[in-house]
Amino acid sequence: xxxxxxxxxxxxxxxxxxxxxxxxxxxxxxxxxxxxxxxxxxxxxxxxxxxxxxxxxxxxxxxxxxxxxxxxxxxxxxxxxxxxxxxxxxxxxxxxxxxxxxxxxxxxxxxxxxxxxxxxxxxxxxxxxxxxxxxxxxxxxxxxxxxxxxxxxxxxxxxxxxxxxxxx
Numbered sequence: 001x002x003x004x005x006x007x008x009x010x011x012x013x014x015x016x017x018x019x020x021x022x023x024x025x026x027x028x029x030x031x032x033x034x035x036x037x038x039x040x041x042x043x044x045x046x047x048x049x050x051x052x053x054x055x056x057x058x059x060x061x062x063x064x065x066x067x068x069x070x071x072x073x074x075x076x077x078x079x080x081x082x083x084x085x086x087x088x089x090x091x092x093x094x095x096x097x098x099x100x101x102x103x104x105x106x107x108x109x110x111x112x113x114x115x116x117x118x119x120x121x122x123x124x125x126x127x128x129x130x131x132x133x134x135x136x137x138x139x140x141x142x143x144x145x146x147x148x149x150x151x152x153x154x155x156x157x158x159x160x161x162x163x164x165x166x167x168x
Contacts, residue, residue: 002038003147009154010038010045016161017048017098024157025096026052027065027086029077030104030120034150050096055086065089078103078115080133083123091125098161099125100153104136106145120149122156130160 002010017024026036026049036052039045053064058077061067066089067082075081086101104120111117118138125131134156138148 001041006038006151006154009158010042013039013154013158014042014045014048018044022098023050023096024048025050025090025094025099027090027099027101028054029056029102030106031102031146031149032056034146035100035102035153038150038154050094053090061086066092078105078119078121080121083121083133084131087123087125088131091127097127100157102149102153104149106142108142118145122153124156124160
């Protein structure tokens with residue numbers, strides 16, 4: 001279902017996180033559940049993937065993840081602040097140790113001069129208090145932007161978990 005590189009990243013995440021007894025929750029907007037799908041395609045993923053939220057609308061971000069309406073109104077759903085709030089909200093409403101979120105403009109519509117097609121923010125949060133975002137500017141069509149977002153989110157999960165539970 002996924003390209004070989006994404007499948008390999010997901011497999012490595014399942015191995016590393018399982019070995020460290022860490023669980024992941026996803027909070028996805030523009031990726032529509034593809035990050036969770038890539039992870040759960042791997043046998044043994046049930047030991048790692050705690051749950052996933054697809055919060056495509058602003059209402060869902062507010063109701064399901066507890067993102068503040070004022071934040072969405074002032075910064076927008078596609079913003080560093082929204083990505084971080086989605087990740088921290090996913091942690092709050094799960095039993096996971098690490099959360100990854102994705103919010104962006106996959107296109108072909110919805111873009112503005114300040115927020116072009118391909119702009120994606122990936123948020124990460126952990127129970128140890130780590131919270132940050134990563135800004136990406138991808139090229140290509142809607143499918144390309146979404147797959148690149150999945151790839152980047154998985155790469156961040158893998159890079160940041162360096163084999164020690166204490167680092168996260």
